[in-house]
Amino acid sequence: MAPPHSFSGIIPYLVTPLTEDERIHAAELARICEHLIGQGVHGLTPLGSTGEGPYLLEADQCTVVQAVVEASGGRVPVVPAVFSRSVKGAIRQAQAFERLGADGIVLTLDSYFPIPQPAVKHYFETVASATGLPIILYTNPHFQKVDLGIELIAELSHNPKFVGLKDASGNTGRLLSIADRCRPGFGIYAASAHLAVSVMLLGGQGLFAGPACVLARENVRLYALCQAGQWTQAMALQKVLWRFSEAFASYNLAACTKAALEHQGFAPGQPMAPQPPLTAEVKRRIGEILDRVQQQAAAIGVQ
């Protein structure tokens, strides 16, 4: 395993398998982790948006982290997402995950009221000082009201506790500006399947995303092509893989990822209510698209 403060490559956002009465299905989660490690992924992130982290009660979040840490058994780093509105809540989660054996956290600030950048900074720094784990900053302006500004990210990057940034803005200009300002060695990670190649071309370290949970082998291959400087081939593969993510746009992210895993033989269950379950028809379509994308990826060299 890489030293815990260095994350790179393809790190899938895991789903959270649920039983019919909405309890954590830890055994199925372990099966999915085993499968992904077999496909060559470089880390595992439970409790992200794909993993419905923001919908889970704290006790359930701990059950999830424990299951993933045990399933990995130290083979790849486990980097759960921490998502909280209060400093107090974030510290509780971070410390609980540290005790359970996590190798790092992806730290997000959720917010009810908008707050100014100094308060955002206070959140990240106070949580960092309360845990020994390396932290990946995460900001998603599409789902959160609080954003990490470019200057604040640059400033935080000089605190060695913060080892990288997963930026879901989808804004390549913002990424160029951030890459230009952060300390050398600070990681930049793609958050979306359509940006993976661009992020790696500009010096990024990898991809944290839900679709890698379903197209793990293909994403590992994409990463290898980027590492080898084969940019045209990497882009050709990304174009194919994007057809899968594209199909998600009209549906709930967790529901789609669960449907795709079901098509691959797993039993992740439904998304947590009130997120609506998919119809059998939609699930069938997702399965078809997944099969086609995997065939197309195979046709250009990924098997």
Added chain:
Amino acid sequence: MAPPHSFSGIIPYLVTPLTEDERIHAAELARICEHLIGQGVHGLTPLGSTGEGPYLLEADQCTVVQAVVEASGGRVPVVPAVFSRSVKGAIRQAQAFERLGADGIVLTLDSYFPIPQPAVKHYFETVASATGLPIILYTNPHFQKVDLGIELIAELSHNPKFVGLKDASGNTGRLLSIADRCRPGFGIYAASAHLAVSVMLLGGQGLFAGPACVLARENVRLYALCQAGQWTQAMALQKVLWRFSEAFASYNLAACTKAALEHQGFAPGQPMAPQPPLTAEVKRRIGEILDRVQQQAAAIGVQ
């Protein structure tokens, strides 16, 4: 006390007093409730946005509800806010508050991923069927990603469990459309100080809002003027009271309400981190505005 399913008049959104280490200061909360009941308010809502409900851990939420129920002692209804992303979490809160003696709940759906109206409906109906408490629907498009559409509100209004709506859209056209469609007897409540008179003129039942925690007597008078059909005087008073709310726009709502209560001799403490505390200078300004507004209200007949 009014029968539990009938809420009307001025129902302040309570702050949540905190100690320096961010524990609930229940005694101070009780003091504030006693004061408000003395000023004539018609109900009490803990855990709303003013009360930092979305920032509190579940155990702290229960401590708050218990303190308010005990302080009221049955004199005015206690209607805590329930705010959750999952059906499961909302039911846990609603049932806990019911056991603690609440008289109703203000029910909100928070959401990470946007969801369609049938899923929104599922949330409200499933929670309603799991509690014996009357429910006030609450939707705030400024802070939440999920909205209750006009048609859905009209449909829910025919379920007797739902006794009214607090609508924070600030859109008077939407309010007219809703009032036109809901079952007779379904309550419409203003959520903002600038809409109180308009809402009551169109047949509304009252006001659920944070500023009523600070200007309780004045809002009780405003309600009485509306009840008496003295609309011009009511609007004149509302104009004066709005000067106070206006001053809040640049700052954090919970922090401002706490500062105003501090100026009135209470000790509500700071807002929960990372919400920034106000500077002494800003607190002083809020105190000045509050004094001036109370003098102006007195000058037009409220003492």
Added chain:
Amino acid sequence: MAPPHSFSGIIPYLVTPLTEDERIHAAELARICEHLIGQGVHGLTPLGSTGEGPYLLEADQCTVVQAVVEASGGRVPVVPAVFSRSVKGAIRQAQAFERLGADGIVLTLDSYFPIPQPAVKHYFETVASATGLPIILYTNPHFQKVDLGIELIAELSHNPKFVGLKDASGNTGRLLSIADRCRPGFGIYAASAHLAVSVMLLGGQGLFAGPACVLARENVRLYALCQAGQWTQAMALQKVLWRFSEAFASYNLAACTKAALEHQGFAPGQPMAPQPPLTAEVKRRIGEILDRVQQQAAAIGVQ
């Protein structure tokens, strides 16, 4: 006629009748003006959004203003909308309309790039200094990128060239704040059918809006009720009239107003392309709603 710097009451936003090949149908416009004056309206505004002003070439705009000025013959003031991105363009329009005999203008700043408040101020003041006409400020944050801030409106209100504000924010808090800061005598006008009573209750002077082009008599009655302090009856009438505006929400504003006038026996033609024309079925529905609303208004005393 009232002195040109004093506008009050119901001032319909006129449609712009078009022939099949998209030329101005001046005779039909004159017929509509004659009808509205007969219904008791207190002024006429061509070239607003309802009048597709932003879609018309400059020569066509002049044809429209000339037709309305001639039709009014000095009986009611004519206050065309000026809508431009550049100071230069706005001055050209204002001066042309002044030469054609307009009594005032409703002045809007359209903008491609967002600009700061001092540049917004520069626009309004430079145009004001280039025309002898009294000016009503207009700002519509739903359709424009540039807003007039509260402080800027207050400042402009002290320039006697600016005689009032039509505010389409729909935000009653903003209206209270503005009314509290502007010079005495500065007019506040409702821009939406759902706000007319609230605006007049807080001291406003009238309504500038498209639906008054179709429900002229009813809106004149609404204004009289407000003038007489009969707020409950005014609100009851507004509730009825709102059912008509509500039906517009799903369709193009100009197209709906034209359809309603067609139902009343006028020939306003289609909206300018690419705004889509309504289907016969939608036109039929609009006619039905209009009939029903007029019956309901009659039932509570407007005939």
Added chain:
Amino acid sequence: MAPPHSFSGIIPYLVTPLTEDERIHAAELARICEHLIGQGVHGLTPLGSTGEGPYLLEADQCTVVQAVVEASGGRVPVVPAVFSRSVKGAIRQAQAFERLGADGIVLTLDSYFPIPQPAVKHYFETVASATGLPIILYTNPHFQKVDLGIELIAELSHNPKFVGLKDASGNTGRLLSIADRCRPGFGIYAASAHLAVSVMLLGGQGLFAGPACVLARENVRLYALCQAGQWTQAMALQKVLWRFSEAFASYNLAACTKAALEHQGFAPGQPMAPQPPLTAEVKRRIGEILDRVQQQAAAIGVQ
């Protein structure tokens, strides 16, 4: 010159030089065109957003196009932007520019009221059928209310009149989806300096943008690196060039581009009022950044 229906490479968005009294300074515009052609650009676009097209009166727009056509003298294609709310206005502009000798147009739909996709389609197709010029579709969701959906772009791409798309969404996922659906040979052009390399890596034809008006030689070099498949070097150069565009974010685009050209010895004048002119201090800063970026570009091989 390439056949008129085939545009590729670096096509700067030209500024519109103005005299002090806001008339078109055609001679200076010709000087800038001559300079850019000397730097190797592959086409010229007047009247885009950088060129303040939406702020200009129609007669001034024609003066601009005529000056650019004459300056080019057939050496590079001239592709002015057409920007209108109505079909009628767009056709007038397109036909006027065609008569003046333009080689194509970049066609945009501005809109006051939002309209549905079939109406958007009607606009583009009707304008296309009224001109013999090849058309580049342009859509900018940041500044316009009407968007071209992915399916509509794909459909229009099969009409040979539409030769490509300049997409300013900045959304690489959207670009992948579009590239996947359009007819072979349909051009995709970057609209932003931060996306140029990514767009060309995914098969795009070039860049239409304002900064290429100031950093022409460097952008021509960037294009050559992409053509040669030297992606890492291209990205390194793009990182350097981005530092210039980044500096624009806080100011008005036209004003900044004019200031940079002034620093290079041209006399483009001020932006059209009410767009605010830059202070001397800001102009000085822009000059400094421009010098530094050109030095950094030279250091990695562009001179």
